[in-house]
Amino acid sequence: MMEDLNIRNLKRLKLKKCINCAEIPAIWQLSLLENLHLEEMKGLRHIVGGTGKHVKGSQSLITFSALKVLIIEYLLNLENWREEDSDLVDFPNLNKLDISRCGKLKSIPVRMPLLASLRVYDSSEIKLHNISNLPMLSSLHIQVANSCSEPDAFRPPKTLEKMKIIGFENVIPLEEEEEDQLICCQTKSLYILTIFNSNCFFSCGPTEVVALGFWKYFEALEYLEISNCSAVEFWPEEEFRSLKCLKNLWIISCLNLRGSLQVAVSMSSSCEHWEDSLPHLELLRITDCSELVEIPICSKSLTNIIIWDCPKLSREGLAHLTNLSELKTIHIDGLTNWGAWPDNMEHLPSLEELRIYSCPGIESFPEGLQQRLSSLQYLVIDGCPALERRCRVGGDYWHLVSDIPNLRIVNERESFPKKLLNCMSGR
Known part of the structure; x- marks a missing residue:
């Protein structure tokens, strides 16, 4: 068929909405094919079909020799x-594999020695064990919806650099014995991690040790984002203990997070502990945590x-x-419980940018902060009526802020379009 269609030199192929197609042609015979995209083919149950006329013997190895990108x-x-x-494919x-909404697919291919990027989205039957074995994987984006009673086991591949995980609930770390059998070491290259709606990573009751x-595996992290994790109620002090390289920490929409330590300690001992815990933290961003105190x-x-x-x-x-x-930058928005500026944030000799909203x-x-105002590069005041009056022409602070290169003092009338847009967008 490949010769009949005169497509032996084909490098890219996309098949879409071939609804009645139960078996695709022997595309592995296209020795130059580098990019393959299969989409909306409801009749397809196997990428490589039965032995038939395309495959010589059920035990023969089928090789996609030139394929670099595969999207299904x-x-x-x-x-x-x-x-x-499936092991004989x-x-x-292959450098990039993207699997999206393939709800019955049970695994990823075993033979992908050069795979660098893997994305798995809404494909709940895929087991995680094989992902842990990929020898060259550097980027992983995976959403699982594990509904099985038996937990799945996972360990980040040792070459991984970036990982985003969504929906990890009934997932546990690989047992030490299994790791020894796989000749695996701790992941030292993973520096970007996003955890979204994945409570299995946080200690809560009997699952704490697990x-x-x-x-x-996260000792080399420099960027960590934690989002929509309802199990995060106290500050994750034990989880963060090994994050000696962390520079950026984002916590978003963790609606049960109160922020306090699980075990109360004095302020002096707590401060000493946290200086040791996150010694290189540069950016702290916390957004939409309604219970945070x-x-x-x-x-x-x-x-x-x-x-x-x-x-x-x-x-x-x-x-x-x-x-x-x-500290060079402070952005605060919607902190309606602040009755005044915090006393401990008065002396900020390096402050360059201050933005205060609502x-x-x-x-x-x-x-102390008044003395720093004239040295700022950016100042934005919006939704703070008394502070706005002090910073306008004729106000108490005007002589301190008038020469700031990037100055924006927004009055109530100017604020209305912004508030309307925020309301419409759900903020």
């Missing part, structure tokens, strides 16, 4: 890579603090944020 989407009835034995040069088993962090290396939509966070909840001599309780700045 909405193959709702796809079950395996090959009808007889070889992708020796959850902590994942974090030994405290941030028990006091890293001397902080240069950027961004806190949005945490209505229960009072200025007393930032008492641990001391030694902020390196904090009506802040009516003035302490003297």
Whole structure:
């Protein structure tokens, strides 16, 4: 068939909405094919069909010799890579594999020695064990919806650099015995991690020891985002203990997070502990955590603090944020529980950018911060009526802020379009 169609030199192929196609042609015979995209083929159950006229013997190895990119989407009835034995399908040069909405697919191919990028989305039957074995994987984006009673086991591949995981619930770390058999070492290259709606990574009741088993793989992390994880109620001090290289920490929409430590300690011992815990933290961003009352962090290396939509966070909840001599940027929005500017955030010798939105309780700045205003490069005041009046022409602070290169003081009338847009967007 390949010769009849005169497509032997084909490098890219996309098949879409071939609804009645139960078996695709022998495309592995296209020796130059580098990019293959299969989409919306409801009748397809196997990428490589029965032995028939295309395959010589059920035990022969089928090789996609030149394929570098493989994308399969909405193959709702796809079950395996090959009808007889999925292990006998070889992708020796595959670099990128994207699997989306293939709800019956049970595994990823075993033979992918050069695979660097893997994305698995809404394909709940795929087991995680084979992913842990990929020898060259550097980027992993995976969403699972594990509905089985038996937990699945997972360990990040040792070459992994970036990972985004979504929906990990009934997942546990690989047992040590299995790791020994796989001749695996700890992941030292993983520096970007996003955890979305995946409670299995956080200690909660009887799962505490199991959850902590994942974090030994995250020692090299520089960027960590935690989003929509309802199991995060206290500050994850045990989980963060090994994150000595972490520079950027984002916590988003963890609606049960109160922020306090699970075991109460004195402020002095807590501060000493956190300076050791996250010694290189530069950026802290916390957004949409409606129960947050405290941030028990006091890293001397902080240069950027961004806190949005945490209505229960009072200025007393930032008492641990001391030694902020390196702090350059502060963004706060929607901190309606602030009755005044925090006393411990008064002396900020490196501050260059200050943005304050929707904090009506802040009516003035302490003297130490007033002295820093004239050195700012950026100042934005929006939704803080008393503070706005002080910073306008004729106000108490006008002589301090008038020469700031990037100055924006927004009055109530100017704020209305912004508030309307925020309301329409759900903010």
